[in-house]
Amino acid sequence: MERRNDTRHDAVHSHTEPPAEVVHDRRWAKDLRSAVQCSAALLVLLLLIDRGTGSLTAVRGALWAGLAVLLFLILFPPRVTAGEGWLASRGPLRERRVRTDLLVSVRCLDGVSQRLVLRDAFGHRVEINPQVLVNNPDLWHHLDEDAHRSATSGSLTCGQTALRRVSERIDRETARTVFKVSGLD
Numbered sequence: 001m002e003r004r005n006d007t008r009h010d011a012v013h014s015h016t017e018p019p020a021e022v023v024h025d026r027r028w029a030k031d032l033r034s035a036v037q038c039s040a041a042l043l044v045l046l047l048l049i050d051r052g053t054g055s056l057t058a059v060r061g062a063l064w065a066g067l068a069v070l071l072f073l074i075l076f077p078p079r080v081t082a083g084e085g086w087l088a089s090r091g092p093l094r095e096r097r098v099r100t101d102l103l104v105s106v107r108c109l110d111g112v113s114q115r116l117v118l119r120d121a122f123g124h125r126v127e128i129n130p131q132v133l134v135n136n137p138d139l140w141h142h143l144d145e146d147a148h149r150s151a152t153s154g155s156l157t158c159g160q161t162a163l164r165r166v167s168e169r170i171d172r173e174t175a176r177t178v179f180k181v182s183g184l185d
Contacts, residue, residue: 022083023138031077038075043068080132082142087118089126096126100146106159108166116166118143121155130166134173140166 046064050056079090088097102121108130109115115127133140147163150156 022081023136023142025077025080025132025136025139027132027135028077028079035072035075035077039068039072042071078128080128080136080139082139084142085146087126087128087139087143087146089128096124098124098126100143101149102153103147103150103156103159105157106147106162108162116162130169133166134170137170137174140170 043064046067047056047061050060050064073092076092081088081090082100085099085101086097087100088095090096098118098120099122100118100120103118104121105117105119107117109117109127114130116130116133118126118128133143144163144167147156147159151160
């Protein structure tokens with residue numbers, strides 16, 4: 001069979017640029033399933049206890065369902081995505097997005113759960129769990145490259161230390177994984 005060279009087809013595709021790469025949190029679906037399972041388990045447990053005691057009514061069932069929905073909203077994991085020059089975190093109600101190539105500050109908030117707070121030159125703000133970056137090297141790569149661009153352009157005035165800490169944490173986790181996989185653990 002002879003292969004035909006269609007010049008019109010080649011001309012159309014030679015001028016198009018490849019689509020920009022967008023990376024996602026690979027563990028988001030698993031975290032979402034866990035949130036659904038916890039909420040459903042709470043609902044079933046509360047309904048079974050109420051039914052066992054004989055006090056289950058439609059109002060109490062609706063109350064327990066509302067409590068399970070509230071737990072789901074609290075446990076809902078934000079979906080973190082990144083592309084060239086941006087990072088976004090999508091929660092159950094809205095999406096927050098920052099220009100990572102125009103970052104002005106990066107702060108690490110310690111507490112019950114660690115948060116990395118990113119601010120861009122337009123005043124937009126995103127909070128993410130640093131563990132998301134540890135679990136997703138592609139997300140970290142996008143953020144790190146763009147943060148370096150921000151630093152060299154002079155817009156990133158506060159946050160080099162926080163980024164270095166996240167980088168060191170990612171390096172430690174990567175080394176642990178390499179040692180574990182190679183049997184040197």
